[in-house]
Amino acid sequence: MKQIETDNTINLMSRINERANRFILAELEKREITDIAPSHGAVLAALFRDSELTMSEIAQRVNRDRSTVTNSVNKLIDSGYLATMKNAQDSRSTLVFLTPKGRELEPAFFQISQSLAMLEYQGISAEEREIFRKVLERIYMNFS
Incomplete structure (x- = not known):
């Protein structure tokens, strides 16, 4: 029986994700933001832009299924960061938007994102980053 060649690439990607999430949580906590999870970041980023x-538009932009997005949106609504209203152009859909409390997150969100990117690519050239992203x-x- 032929042995399958393996490596720890998937495990390493998972550990990087765990460390990035810990970094984000620590940065949020420094800013006394304790009711947001790293997984909410993509939804917030889409709404900052x-x-x-609509829920479907958010799901498409963040590359997640609608049920996952709905859970994140509902948690952010419960925390007061998002709200919904009926879509005036299509009464079958609901629009999601940032509340004033949600808008207040934007500066912290971008500061944390920049800090994460600086840490993530520390000591890595632009060429190496490009190759890395293409391989990923x-x-x-x-x-798929």
Whole structure:
């Protein structure tokens, strides 16, 4: 029986994700923001870019299924960061938008994102980053 060659690439990606999430949580806590999870970041980023989006639009932009997005949005609504209203153009859909409390997160969100990116790519050249991202995208597509 032929032995399958393996490595720890997936495990390493998972550990990087865990450390990045710990970093984000620590940065949020420094700013006394304790009711947001790192997984909420993509939803918030989409709404910082576009002030009103439907659940389907958010799901498409953050590359998550609608049920996952709905859970995140509901948690952010419960925490007072988001609200909803009926879509005037299509009464079958609901628009999600940032509340004033949600808008207040934007500066902290971008500071944390910048700090994370600086840490993530510390000591890595622009060329290495480009190659790395291309390889990650190919690995991702292998699972599609």
